[in-house]
Amino acid sequence: MEIQKQGIEKMLEGELDGHLDYKKHQTSKSTNARNGFTSKRIKTTLGEMEIAVPRDRESSFNPMLVPKRGNIVDGIENVTISLYAKGMGNSDIEEQIREVYNFDVSTSTISRITERVSGDIVAWQSRPLEPVYLIVWMDGIVFKVRENSQVINKTIYIAVGLRRDGKKEVLGL
DSSP, rough: OOOHHHHHHHHHHHHHHHHTTOOOSSSSSSSSEEHHHHHHHHEEETTEEEEEEETTHHHHHHHHSSOOOBBSSSSSHHHHHHHHHHHOHHHHHHHHHHHHOOOOHHHHHHHHHHHHHHHHHHHHHHHHHOOSEEEEEEEEEEEEEETEEEEEEEEEEEEEOOTTSSSEEEEEE
């Protein structure tokens, strides 16, 4: 659930980058600027979670992912799983976000969003694993995916390991 939270927050930061038309820590010619974060409780099919939603000074930023006064995120876990599972290319991630959320935004904004998440994907994929796992489970999840105007089944295989301290860890997708 922590991966999902991080994914949602990074996508929101990417949306704000697109809204303000500059990246964090860059100078802007606009009077509107970043103005911290607001805590928001949202509901997904995986449960409730508290996220940090970025704000702007003029309060004109209304995220499409988690709109103002909205607290339900439908389908975000599918996007997050896709983003973190395979380390997909930008065009694949952009297509997935467009299909699930029907974003009506420019390609550059979607690129900013995926750019924010890409760092987390690489960090997760290259993290060090434990030298020994007590038990390793393998499983697969089948999703119906639209590809080339057809709906097909795609399987995401998952490996979960039981660490020595008793905690489960996703080893790979």
